[in-house]
Amino acid sequence: SEYNKIPRNQASPGFNGTYTNIEHRGMILIVDDDPIILSLLESAFEDEGYSVGILDNPLEIEDAIDKNPPDIVLLDVVMPEMDGYEALKIIKSKYQDMPVVFITGRSGIEDRIKGLKADVDDYIIKPFNVEELVSRIELILKRYNRLKEKLIYDQLTGAHTRQYLNERLEEEFARYERGGRPFSVAFLDIDRFKDFNDTYGHAAGDYVLKGFAEFILNSIRKSDSLYRYGGEEFVLLMPDTSEIQAMLAVERIREELSKKTFNFEGHEFKITFSAGVKEAEREADDPQGIIRQADRAMYAAKEAGRNRVVI
Ligand code: GH3
Ligand code: MG
Ligand code: MG
Ligand code: MG
Numbered sequence: 117s118e119y120n121k122i123p124r125n126q127a128s129p130g131f132n133g134t135y136t137n138i139e140h141r142g143m144i145l146i147v148d149d150d151p152i153i154l155s156l157l158e159s160a161f162e163d164e165g166y167s168v169g170i171l172d173n174p175l176e177i178e179d180a181i182d183k184n185p186p187d188i189v190l191l192d193v194v195m196p197e198m199d200g201y202e203a204l205k206i207i208k209s210k211y212q213d214m215p216v217v218f219i220t221g222r223s224g225i226e227d228r229i230k231g232l233k234a235d236v237d238d239y240i241i242k243p244f245n246v247e248e249l250v251s252r253i254e255l256i257l258k259r260y261n262r263l264k265e266k267l268i269y270d271q272l273t274g275a276h277t278r279q280y281l282n283e284r285l286e287e288e289f290a291r292y293e294r295g296g297r298p299f300s301v302a303f304l305d306i307d308r309f310k311d312f313n314d315t316y317g318h319a320a321g322d323y324v325l326k327g328f329a330e331f332i333l334n335s336i337r338k339s340d341s342l343y344r345y346g347g348e349e350f351v352l353l354m355p356d357t358s359e360i361q362a363m364l365a366v367e368r369i370r371e372e373l374s375k376k377t378f379n380f381e382g383h384e385f386k387i388t389f390s391a392g393v394k395e396a397e398r399e400a401d402d403p404q405g406i407i408r409q410a411d412r413a414m415y416a417a418k419e420a421g422r423n424r425v426v427i
Pocket of ligand 3 (some may be wrong): 305348349
């Protein structure tokens with residue numbers, strides 16, 4: 117298959133934070149001082165379509181994860197440079213939600229209980245059956261992905277969550293401060309939506325909210341992303357976009373939306389929104405400040421009569 121043509125990573129110091137097999141089902145970082153375990157697990161997971169990083173020195177874990185965060189870490193317990201519990205602490209101090217599994221020869225009951233009480237997702241004893249181990253890891257990843265999806269996507273509208281916006285904003289802002297291209301945010305608030313609910317009911321309101329998000333998702337660039345900030349409030353994050361470009365894009369969406377009719381249970385509805393647009397300013401801003409300013413501009417749009425975009 118495709119990924120087998122890519123040369124496999126050697127055990128560190130060769131590991132450089134990049135993984136083989138980019139079209140992957142997930143990234144797995146394996147940390148063990150035993151090169152036989154490393155290559156056994158590496159090929160087992162690569163054969164299943166995962167991309168795999170291997171590391172024989174736990175002192176390099178933090179660096180490796182920072183460079184390219186994996187979806188799960190398989191961690192040996194007994195290693196000469198640093199034991200697995202120490203390594204676990206380092207991972208969790210920075211990546212609280214990253215799944216970690218111990219794989220260890222320490223099979224005594226006390227060790228097993230100690231392991232399960234640590235913040236790990238499984239405690240697997242060597243020697244292990246490779247197929248069973250792969251299945252256990254797949255189960256953990258499946259559960260974790262389900263959870264992640266709930267944290268990242270708003271269940272009603274399919275837009276991203278506010279929590280995820282905070283994460284993405286931090287990243288976008290950090291990238292920008294390092295000298296990256298400017299980005300803009302737009303704060304969108306549906307006009308008179310309380311009246312809409314009061315008149316047509318919450319089911320119609322929910323339907324329109326969903327349709328609104330869908331409409332916007334279909335109108336934006338692939339690199340743009342939409343977040344549900346609150347009830348009928350949405351934020352658009354537009355990387356590599358100046359304030360003027362962002363304003364024009366949102367203005368275009370506003371015009372197109374005004375032509376759209378929503379149909380629900382035999383009724384036809386039209387909705388409008390007001391928006392504020394703001395470009396990030398290096399040094400003058402912080403991630404939350406950009407949102408506050410876009411929100412303020414949105415309020416100015418409301419004051420000026422709604423159904424408009426203000427910068
Ligand atoms: P404005 O033009 O000033 O924004 O007026 P508005 O009525 O849209 O603003 P306000 O913030 O007073 O009300 C927002 C309303 O949005 C309140 C609530 O009825 C509605 N809303 C918020 N979340 C939901 C939701 O999940 N489903 C439905 N159906 N309605 C929601
Ligand atoms: Mg070991
Ligand atoms: Mg509102
Ligand atoms: Mg509103």
